[in-house]
Amino acid sequence: MAKKRVIRLRFYIIVAALLLGAVAGVWYFLVPAGTYTVKAGTMAYQKDFRTVIVRSEKAVTQKNYGKISFIAAEGEKVSKGTKVAEVYAWGYSDEVLQDLIDVQADIRKYQGKRILKQVFEKDLQTINSDIDKLITRLSAGANSSKGTSILRWPRPN
Numbered sequence: 001m002a003k004k005r006v007i008r009l010r011f012y013i014i015v016a017a018l019l020l021g022a023v024a025g026v027w028y029f030l031v032p033a034g035t036y037t038v039k040a041g042t043m044a045y046q047k048d049f050r051t052v053i054v055r056s057e058k059a060v061t062q063k064n065y066g067k068i069s070f071i072a073a074e075g076e077k078v079s080k081g082t083k084v085a086e087v088y089a090w091g092y093s094d095e096v097l098q099d100l101i102d103v104q105a106d107i108r109k110y111q112g113k114r115i116l117k118q119v120f121e122k123d124l125q126t127i128n129s130d131i132d133k134l135i136t137r138l139s140a141g142a143n144s145s146k147g148t149s150i151l152r153w154p155r156p157n
Contacts, residue, residue, distance in 0.1 A: 067093075 067088040072078050112124065
């Protein structure tokens with residue numbers, strides 16, 4: 001009695017793999033390659049996510065402060081050494097600053113009326129009247145191109 005051979009599934013898998021390899025080889029060598037042009041372009045993708053933005057910046061702590069005035073705007077690029085903010089001391093208020101300005105004005109008036117009056121009263125009055133004339137001319141919208149020089153005083157901070 002002759003032995004009967006049993007063909008298993010693995011035989012069919014090996015035969016299928018060899019046929020697939022032969023077809024791929026024939027396709028690769030006999031079908032000519034096409035020509036393709038590469039073009040520059042962009043691909044946009046947009047989706048909303050919940051995120052946390054981490055910024056690269058240096059935080060400076062101040063123990064007690066009363067007020068902070070920011071000079072640089074949010075997101076503005078600044079270079080090293082640029083003034084970003086002014087930190088006022090603890091207990092600072094705008095009323096205290098106004099009181100300081102008032103005291104400085106009183107001291108200036110006192111110096112102008114008492115001390116400087118004795119030294120050069122006539123010159124001081126002439127300069128003050130010239131300043132008043134320029135102020136009235138400028139506030140009235142007079143043309144400053146008539147040869148009149150405009151005095152530039154530092155603005156109060």
